[in-house]
Amino acid sequence: MAATHTDKAFEQDLRDLREKLLAMGAKVENLIAQSMKALTERDSALAEKVVAADKDVNRLEVEIDELCRRILALRQPAASDLRLITTALKIVTDLERIGDLAVNIAERSMDLNQVPPLAPYVDTPRLAELAQQQVKRALDAFVSGDVTKAEEVLQGDDLLDALFLKIFNELLAYMMEDSKNIRRATALMFIAKHLERIGDHAMNVAEMVVYMVRGKDIRHPRSRNLTD
Amino acid sequence: MSLQPHTPRAKMESRELTLRYGTKTAINKVSLAILEHRVTALIGPSGCGKSTFLRSLNRMNDLIPGTNHTGHILLDDTDINDRSVDVVDLRRRVGMVFQKSNPFPKSIFENVAYGLRVGGMKDKAELAARVEKSLRGGALWDEVKDRLNESALGLSGGQQQRLCIARAMAVEPEVLLMDEPASALDPIATAKIEELIHELKAQYTIAIVTHNMQQAARVSDRTAFFYMGELVECGATEQIxxxxxxKRTEDYVTGKFG
Incomplete structure (x- = not known):
C-alpha cells in the first residue's frame, strides 16, 4: 500500500502489530521443526527446549491481543485497517494453538525416545515438513497480502490429509500385528494427528488472509444461509 | 408483512448535478439517491462539496450570488429547480438544521411556533399541540415543558440544537437536512442528537453532513463519500x-489523506 496514515503513531502501531505477528509465526514454525528433530534424532533435551520455548509464543499472543485492543480503543480503525486488526485477533489464536501442538509433539517424542523406535520415521517428518510449509506460506500470504498464496494453502491441505491417512493406516497395521506396538503406535498416531491439525490452523490463517485482503469471508461456505 | 426486506425508494435524487460558484466547480456531475426513511451520511474532506450538495437539496445555494447549476434534483418526481416550484414550499418540505444552533431570540414556545404562524396557523390550542408534539419529537419536551415562555437563548448548546430540530420538525417536513448538527456539542448531547436521528428516520428521510466519521458510522444507513466535488462512492454504511x-474511500476512512 503506497499511501501511509497521516497519523504517524498509528502507522507505527500497525507496523508493530505486523512485526509481532511475524515474530510469533517464525517462532511457531521453528517449534514444529525442533519438535520433529527431537523425535527423529531422539533428542529429549531438545524436546524439553521446545516445551520451555512455548512461553515466548504465549507471551506474544498476550502482547498482540493487547496491542489490538489498544488500537481498537484509541484509533477506531476502519476498512482495511479494521480487517487487519480483526484478522490479527483471530490468527493469533491459531498461531498459539500451533505452538501448543508442537509442545505436544515434543512431549510424545520424550516418551518415544525412552523405547526403541517402532520403524524408521519417513512419512511423519514428511508430514511435519508439509505442515511447516503450510504455516510459512500462510504467514507469507499474510505479510504480502497475497490471496493467491493463501489459496495455495487452502488447496495444499488435501496433501496433508492424505499423508495423515496413510500414516494412520500403517500404524493401525502395526497395532494389529503385535499388541506390544500399540503404545508406540498410539504415540505416533497422536503426533501425526497434531501435524494434521497444524495444517488446519494454517488453513484458518489463510482464510483470514483472504478476508483481510478482499473483505469477503470465505469460511464455511456450506454452512451459510442459502439466501445469502 | 413480506419477508423480503423492503427496498426503499429514492425520496430525493440528484442526476448529473454540477454546481459552480462563479467559475469554480463545487460539485461535478453528482448522481445520488437519498432513500426514503433512511439516514444518508455525506462525508469527505473540507471543500469536497458535501455541504454544497446538502444545501442544494433545499435550494439554500440560491442565496449565494453567482451560483449556477446543471443537472437535476428531484423531490419525489418533481424537479425542485423547476419554475413552478415555490421555494418557500420546498423548504417547508425539506427542512434544515445547521451546525451552529440558531434559535430566534424569542421564547422556547415561539421558536417552535414560528414556522407554523408564518404558515398561517392561528388556533392557539392547535399551535400548543403542535409545539408540544415537535418538542417531544425533538426529545426536549421533558426538559422545557415548565419554562416554555423563557428565552430559548437560556438553553444549553445541546438543548438549543434539539430545539432547532424541533423547530424544523414543527412544519412537518418530509426530508431533514442536517449540516454538522452535533459538531459543537459534548459527547452526551451528541449521543442525544444521534439517538434522536435514529428515532426520526421512521417518519422522515434524513441526509446528514458530518466530519466525524464515527458519527457517520453510528447514525447512517448509507454513506456517500465526496472528494474534490465528485461523488466517489455511495453504499451501505457497513460496507463503506x-x-x-x-481506493480513495479506503484512504479517507483509514485516515491516509493529507
Missing part, C-alpha cells in the same frame, strides 16, 4: 467502513 470499493 469495512470494505469500500474505491
Amino acid at each position: 467502513f469495512t470494505n469500500p470499493r474505491e
